[in-house]
Amino acid sequence: MKVTKLKTNDLILQFTAKIVFFIIFFFSIHIFFAGHYTPGGGFVGGLLTSSAIVLLVIAFDLKTVRKILPINYMYMTATGLILALATAAFPIFVGKPFFTHFFDYFNLPLFGKTSLHTAALFDLGVFLVVVGVTMTIIQTIGEDE
Amino acid sequence: MIYFIWGSIVIVMLSMILVIYRLIKGPNPSDRVVALDSIGVSLMALIGMFSIMVDTSFYLDIILLLAILSFIGTVAFSKFIEKGDIIERDSSR
Numbered sequence: 001m002k003v004t005k006l007k008t009n010d011l012i013l014q015f016t017a018k019i020v021f022f023i024i025f026f027f028s029i030h031i032f033f034a035g036h037y038t039p040g041g042g043f044v045g046g047l048l049t050s051s052a053i054v055l056l057v058i059a060f061d062l063k064t065v066r067k068i069l070p071i072n073y074m075y076m077t078a079t080g081l082i083l084a085l086a087t088a089a090f091p092i093f094v095g096k097p098f099f100t101h102f103f104d105y106f107n108l109p110l111f112g113k114t115s116l117h118t119a120a121l122f123d124l125g126v127f128l129v130v131v132g133v134t135m136t137i138i139q140t141i142g143e144d145e
Numbered sequence: 146m147i148y149f150i151w152g153s154i155v156i157v158m159l160s161m162i163l164v165i166y167r168l169i170k171g172p173n174p175s176d177r178v179v180a181l182d183s184i185g186v187s188l189m190a191l192i193g194m195f196s197i198m199v200d201t202s203f204y205l206d207i208i209l210l211l212a213i214l215s216f217i218g219t220v221a222f223s224k225f226i227e228k229g230d231i232i233e234r235d236s237s238r
Contacts, residue, residue: 013220024213031206039203048210055217058224061233142232 010059017059024052032127033120042123046130053131054138062142073135080128087122150198154191161187178222185215 028048035041057065091100103117161184168180189208196204221231 013224020216027209027213031210034206039206044210048213051214051217055220057232058217058221061235063235138232143234 014059017055021052021056024048024055028052032123035123036117036119042126043130046127047134049127050131050134050138053135057138057142062139073132073139075132077129077132077136080125080130080132082125083128084122084125087118087125090118147198150194154194154198157187157190157194161191174222174226178219178226181222182215182219185211185218189215 025048028045031040031048032042032045033040035045053065053069056068088099091102092098101117101119101122103115103119105113105115108114164180164183164187168177168184171177171180189211192204192208192211196202196208225231
């Protein structure tokens with residue numbers, strides 16, 4: 001359907017996408033950290049982050065988004081897989097069962113007494129894998145002419 | 146109070162059925178895109194009333210998530226109707 005070569009002016013869409021991108025991205029960060037006790041987690045957070053990037057891709061084009069986010073998404077997927085595997089396999093070397101997670105309470109300067117889990121690192125790996133795979137698929141679909 | 150919420154849920158479901166009729170029957174693609182967007186809005190209203198009914202706030206994140214996904218879907222469909230392709234490689238050509 002490449003009939004018209006009109007130069008359309010997407011001013012409203014592009015201006016909205018620049019603001020809504022940050023709203024969606026911070027909401028995905030909130031979903032990611034809420035995932036321990038309430039609904040959410042790495043998978044939904046990764047899907048939301050990739051949908052924020054997809055909004056940028058729709059509003060602009062692939063070349064511009066590659067310039068402002070110079071990330072190789074396949075390396076991102078590999079990093080996430082390594083992180084998730086290392087976090088899951090770490091308890092074997094200290095004599096605990098596979099997938100055991102550790103937590104403790106720390107006094108952080110801004111948050112007060114918080115509990116830090118190693119399960120969050122595994123979730124970060126899931127997040128990176130989901131973002132990487134989704135963006136790889138979408139870039140591959142969008143690239144062909 | 147519970148009868149009021151049940152009545153609202155039934156009304157929103159009836160409107161969703163009418164909108165689904167428009168989604169299937171709709172003469173041109175613009176009608177279908179508007180119908181899909183209003184299905185999303187009705188779904189958000191349903192989830193909100195269900196969240197009131199079971200008295201929890203865990204579903205409110207899902208409403209925001211559905212709103213975001215519905216917005217992106219509507220934008221993508223609109224761009225497909227307007228331009229013919231959703232993701233373009235270089236728009237300055």
